[in-house]
Amino acid sequence: MAAETTRAAAEALDRADPLARERDRFVVADDDLIYLDGNSLGRLPVRAAAAVERMVHDGWGRDLIGGWVRWLTYPEEVGDRLGAAFLGAAPGQVVVGDSTTVNLYKLASAALDARPDRRALVVPAGEFPTDRYVLEGLAAPRGLDVRLVPAGADVVDALDADVAVLCLSMVDYRSGAVVDVAAITAAARHVGATVVWDLSHAVGAVPIELDRWGVELATGCSYKFLNGGPGAPAWLYVRSDVQHLRSPIWGWFGQREQFAMGPAYDPEPGIRRWLAGTPTVIALAAVDAAVADLAEIGIEALRAKGTALTTYAIDLADARLAGHGVTVATPRLPHRRGAHVALAHPAARELSRRLIDEHGVVPDFREPDLLRLGLAPAYTRFTDVWDGIDALAVLLAGGAAAP
Amino acid sequence: MAAETTRAAAEALDRADPLARERDRFVVADDDLIYLDGNSLGRLPVRAAAAVERMVHDGWGRDLIGGWVRWLTYPEEVGDRLGAAFLGAAPGQVVVGDSTTVNLYKLASAALDARPDRRALVVPAGEFPTDRYVLEGLAAPRGLDVRLVPAGADVVDALDADVAVLCLSMVDYRSGAVVDVAAITAAARHVGATVVWDLSHAVGAVPIELDRWGVELATGCSYKFLNGGPGAPAWLYVRSDVQHLRSPIWGWFGQREQFAMGPAYDPEPGIRRWLAGTPTVIALAAVDAAVADLAEIGIEALRAKGTALTTYAIDLADARLAGHGVTVATPRLPHRRGAHVALAHPAARELSRRLIDEHGVVPDFREPDLLRLGLAPAYTRFTDVWDGIDALAVLLAGGAAAP
Numbered sequence: 001m002a003a004e005t006t007r008a009a010a011e012a013l014d015r016a017d018p019l020a021r022e023r024d025r026f027v028v029a030d031d032d033l034i035y036l037d038g039n040s041l042g043r044l045p046v047r048a049a050a051a052v053e054r055m056v057h058d059g060w061g062r063d064l065i066g067g068w069v070r071w072l073t074y075p076e077e078v079g080d081r082l083g084a085a086f087l088g089a090a091p092g093q094v095v096v097g098d099s100t101t102v103n104l105y106k107l108a109s110a111a112l113d114a115r116p117d118r119r120a121l122v123v124p125a126g127e128f129p130t131d132r133y134v135l136e137g138l139a140a141p142r143g144l145d146v147r148l149v150p151a152g153a154d155v156v157d158a159l160d161a162d163v164a165v166l167c168l169s170m171v172d173y174r175s176g177a178v179v180d181v182a183a184i185t186a187a188a189r190h191v192g193a194t195v196v197w198d199l200s201h202a203v204g205a206v207p208i209e210l211d212r213w214g215v216e217l218a219t220g221c222s223y224k225f226l227n228g229g230p231g232a233p234a235w236l237y238v239r240s241d242v243q244h245l246r247s248p249i250w251g252w253f254g255q256r257e258q259f260a261m262g263p264a265y266d267p268e269p270g271i272r273r274w275l276a277g278t279p280t281v282i283a284l285a286a287v288d289a290a291v292a293d294l295a296e297i298g299i300e301a302l303r304a305k306g307t308a309l310t311t312y313a314i315d316l317a318d319a320r321l322a323g324h325g326v327t328v329a330t331p332r333l334p335h336r337r338g339a340h341v342a343l344a345h346p347a348a349r350e351l352s353r354r355l356i357d358e359h360g361v362v363p364d365f366r367e368p369d370l371l372r373l374g375l376a377p378a379y380t381r382f383t384d385v386w387d388g389i390d391a392l393a394v395l396l397a398g399g400a401a402a403p
Numbered sequence: 404m405a406a407e408t409t410r411a412a413a414e415a416l417d418r419a420d421p422l423a424r425e426r427d428r429f430v431v432a433d434d435d436l437i438y439l440d441g442n443s444l445g446r447l448p449v450r451a452a453a454a455v456e457r458m459v460h461d462g463w464g465r466d467l468i469g470g471w472v473r474w475l476t477y478p479e480e481v482g483d484r485l486g487a488a489f490l491g492a493a494p495g496q497v498v499v500g501d502s503t504t505v506n507l508y509k510l511a512s513a514a515l516d517a518r519p520d521r522r523a524l525v526v527p528a529g530e531f532p533t534d535r536y537v538l539e540g541l542a543a544p545r546g547l548d549v550r551l552v553p554a555g556a557d558v559v560d561a562l563d564a565d566v567a568v569l570c571l572s573m574v575d576y577r578s579g580a581v582v583d584v585a586a587i588t589a590a591a592r593h594v595g596a597t598v599v600w601d602l603s604h605a606v607g608a609v610p611i612e613l614d615r616w617g618v619e620l621a622t623g624c625s626y627k628f629l630n631g632g633p634g635a636p637a638w639l640y641v642r643s644d645v646q647h648l649r650s651p652i653w654g655w656f657g658q659r660e661q662f663a664m665g666p667a668y669d670p671e672p673g674i675r676r677w678l679a680g681t682p683t684v685i686a687l688a689a690v691d692a693a694v695a696d697l698a699e700i701g702i703e704a705l706r707a708k709g710t711a712l713t714t715y716a717i718d719l720a721d722a723r724l725a726g727h728g729v730t731v732a733t734p735r736l737p738h739r740r741g742a743h744v745a746l747a748h749p750a751a752r753e754l755s756r757r758l759i760d761e762h763g764v765v766p767d768f769r770e771p772d773l774l775r776l777g778l779a780p781a782y783t784r785f786t787d788v789w790d791g792i793d794a795l796a797v798l799l800a801g802g803a804a805a806p
Contacts, residue, residue, distance in 0.1 A: 027460070027464040029460075029464050029465035030465065033467075035467060037467065037468045040468050041463070041467055041468045041470075041471070043464075043467065044459065044460070044463045044464035048459075049459050049460065049464065052455060052456075052459050052685065053455075053456065053459075056447065056451075056452050056455050056456075056632070056689075057430070057432075057447070057452065059633065060444070060447045060632050060633055061430040061432050061446075061447035061452065062432035062433065064436075064438060064440065064444055064446065064765065065440045065443050065444045065765060065767065066759075066765070067444075067633060068444070068633070071633060071634070098501070098502070098505065098680075099501070099654070099679060099680025099681055099682075099683075100680050100681070101652065101654035101655065101656070101679045101680030101681075102501065102505055102652060102654075102679055102680055105651075105652045105654075105679070113544060125666065128655075128664075129655045129658065129661075129664040129665070130654050130655035130656075130680060132666075132668075133653040133654060133655060133657075133658065133668040134652065134653055134654065136653055136667065136668045137649075137651060137652060137653030137668065141516060141651075148666075221681070223681070229459070229463050229684070229685055230462065230463055230470060230471070230474060230681075230683075230684035230685065231474070231681045231682045231683040231684045231685075231686075231687075232683065233683065234680070246540075248508075248540060248544075249504065249505060249508045249537065249540060250536040250537055250539055250540030251502070251504035251505075251508075251533050251536060251537065252504065252531075252532045252533035252536060253504070253533075254536075255532065255536065258532075259770070260770055261531075261532040261769070261770060262532070263528065263535075263551075264535075264539065265535075265536040265539045265540065276502060276504040276505055276508070277501075277502025277503050277504030277505055277533060277637070278502055278503070278504075278624070278626070278633075278634045279502075279634045280502075280633075280634040280635065280636065280683050280686045281632070281633035281634045282455065282632055282633065282634070282685060282686055282689065283634075283683045283685055283686050284634075286459075286685065356469075362467065362468060362469070364468065366664070367662070367663055367664055
């Protein structure tokens with residue numbers, strides 16, 4: 001389809017956007033900055049800033065140790081709220097805490113230990129690095145094989161009766177491609193393998209129904225589309241019927257009767273056993289507020305806007321950038337992609353730098369040749385997309401430096 | 404020695420206290436609250452509150468993804484500053500991140516993997532629970548023995564050529580007793596075992612010289628005497644010559660050329676390989692500011708004041724509480740204790756509750772019979788000690804409930 005490529009058309013789309021006012025939920029320190037990197041670090045919600053300040057002054061400063069009466073259960077409470085709003089998870093299956101990496105380690109390790117008879121782990125060769133490294137680190141001391149699924153191949157074809165664990169993202173961090181979580185989970189179950197889902201680039205961008213899809217284990221970060229802040233604690237989902245699995249990290253926050261400080265580890269029966277150490281309360285407050293804020297918009301509205309933004313970005317890239325050698329590396333079927341768009345060009349690194357330095361447009365760059373445009377639905381305007389792609393067109397017309 | 408037991412004497416001690424003004428560094432929301440729990444959660448430094456606000460608004464809100472140019476190395480930078488001020492650690496050996504539990508897991512796991520020929524781990528039966536649980540969790544799948552050293556026994560006597568790892572606190576979380584880190588480290592080395600030191604109750608309270616003492620591996624939390632905030636990221640020390648050991652959690656923050664996102668895990672040669680996932684930047688800002696603030700007072704002055712406070716508390720307890728059946732469970736030699744004092748009484752639980760509810764005095768309670776008084780040197784006044792012990796004497800004279 002031929003896009004209407006004028007800025008006036010983008011302005012009209014913004015005027016017609018039912019989520020246009022949602023941008024006011026966020027601190028926009030520099031309204032001239034075209035921020036297209038909400039898939040790396042989401043903007044600061046006004047409510048999250050207030051929540052942090054309240055937690056620091058009223059919680060830490062005033063309540064002091066007394067605050068722990070509330071905070072002991074805070075990781076589960078934020079988890080339940082996140083689960084209900086964005087994960088399709090019934091209560092008691094999600095906790096917020098630790099990093100995505102540490103959570104991947106806990107989940108993959110537990111899944112491996114449950115299948116000591118099996119010798120293989122499967123992960124796409126192009127999976128997000130930390131996922132691959134975590135699996136490598138688990139496989140090496142156990143002498144297991146990590147099967148790297150090459151680009152373009154179907155991960156399901158790599159599954160067989162020797163596979164203990166498959167680790168996979170729902171939304172690919174590079175292309176934005178979405179896979180069918182329910183189908184892959186079922187295929188893995190069919191051969192007796194467990195999938196550890198990484199939903200970092202999906203949560204807050206696409207509807208997720210973990211319970212309905214039959215997912216057993218999942219984790220994801222909170223600082224991308226969830227806007228939980230830089231390095232925000234990640235979340236972890238363990239379906240209620242597999243919570244008997246054991247995290248390798250036995251910590252006091254997973255202990256039944258934690259303050260009895262008993263002689264032996266005796267973990268909580270439920271999701272709490274997946275906690276390890278003391279949760280970072282101030283950072284949790286930011287995640288809590290950010291999730292509550294985004295939940296008011298609702299994932300259906302966010303998804304609709306996200307799809308409109310990515311569709312618009314792809315159409316505009318086709319119209320204005322294809323002639324300069326830019327190709328769209330993101331699936332063209334709307335339901336097959338998340339809320340970011342990847343554009344391939346040999347000079348992507350240089351283009352990314354010049355977009356930031358010369359045009360105040362912030363995309364990100366991924367080796368070797370990708371520009372990612374993260375189009376966070378809650379605050380990204382159609383004019384942001386237009387301005388970003390226009391700047392790119394200007395740079396390319398002027399001749400970007402060779403790669 | 405007979406203590407001068409009047410409140411006027413405590414007031415005189417406060418007037419003569421060279422650190423009296425340091426209390427102004429902290430937010431004191433309720434000046435009537437007698438806070439004797441700085442060993443559980445340190446007070447909020449004014450500078451930490453400001454640093455968090457700056458990080459939220461200027462870092463996250465304004466710099467957005469651009470902030471990561473600075474934050475990528477933040478865990479090491481805060482680690483170096485903490486190491487110089489409070490750990491006796493030369494640069495490049497400390498990172499701040501993850502919880503104490505996760506760090507204990509990383510260190511003990513790495514130490515175990517370095518000695519696959521050995522079958523035993525040693526930990527005091529009365530060690531802080533999470534330390535014991537972490538070791539149990541490492542031992543169970545490997546079929547190793549955890550030797551629990553009974554109260555009163557010398558951990559060194561439990562060491563032999565079959566021991567891979569000893570895990571131990573420098574300052575006991577219950578009694579406040581200090582052990583000789585250098586001597587125990589040397590004894591362990593003599594039999595080829597590695598000590599993982601937990602310095603949670605020591606750091607910021609007693610002088611620590613990790614490099615000089617020959618320590619190889621240590622961790623500790625940042626939310627007690629360091630005042631880093633509830634659940635603040637912990638720190639981790641790995642001596643430069645043993646950094647080739649491998650953390651079991653292979654994550655992208657430990658990867659050389661992190662953003663090349665290469666095909667295989669290839670860890671940084673230095674302390675960065677001990678990082679795992681994305682660090683919690685907002686919480687790091689609080690630790691950074693809190694440590695910098697406390698460093699201005701200096702550990703020698705803090706130690707002197709801490710010793711004076713604990714000496715005063717013990718003298719006052721002897722004079723006013725011994726007749727009510729309270730015994731001091733903390734070593735009487737000043738250099739053998741940290742900055743908290745434990746008082747044993749059968750009704751400690753009830754006394755703790757009533758101190759809080761009826762007297763606005765906040766100690767903490769540890770099963771089965773201990774009241775802990777945390778006397779954080781930076782902000783605790785001699786009159787706080789007097790008021791706390793006076794309230795306890797009043798309760799006991801009125802007849803505390805039976806246990």
